[in-house]
Amino acid sequence: MATVRRPGAYVCGIDAAMDVIGGKWKVLILWELNERACRFGELRRLLPGVTEKVLASHLRELEADGIVHREVYDEVPARVEYSLTSLGVSLNGALAPLGAWGREHVLGIVH
């Protein structure tokens, strides 16, 4: 999933948005990055079960879609930080009502 995978094929906005957040771990990545910027290894620990390969490819796609910013610090050992772009922040905001709906109606947590 990434960057207009289906050019001009989207039926509506939700359809298009689903293509951006459609990866198995993507909304969880956004969820974590919404709190604070994270390094690769941090994200891996925050998302139990994700493999390095999948985490890397999801981050590449989110970066290509302009949702995530990748900052490389020239240090030894290597250090890379991922954070949300302003577009990513706006996406998270648009996701908030859906999160509230899920909490209330699927998880059964009222407020």
Added chain:
Amino acid sequence: MATVRRPGAYVCGIDAAMDVIGGKWKVLILWELNERACRFGELRRLLPGVTEKVLASHLRELEADGIVHREVYDEVPARVEYSLTSLGVSLNGALAPLGAWGREHVLGIVH
């Protein structure tokens, strides 16, 4: 996808909601049913490319999740109408901001 597929495994509300709308055609089904109740054949025509099998299984899952109501009318030939439940209406409402985000930032349609 349907009805607590991963009991107690959800990390957050968005994660849980994604499980409900995670099927390939589900948000499009919701999108159409938001306009008006539809018959099976109508939905099939409204969603070019979907097969009967997949449409049927998606509708079964949405029904099991309490999102869609299935009303059978005893006529000849058989007639079945699908509509949103109140839960489905609330889900669509929660999806609206995501749709607006997609229209604006993916499709490039400002308002």
Added chain:
DNA sequence: CAGTATCCCCCACGATACTG
């Protein structure tokens, strides 16, 4: 009309090993 019943396929995701 509104679906099942089969068979099949692809690819997103996973497991493991290795590297700058």
Added chain:
DNA sequence: CAGTATCGTGGGGGATACTG
């Protein structure tokens, strides 16, 4: 630490045929 490189797999989805 932050990733690539390879190989393998499961199941969601597609094609087609058939039925109450």
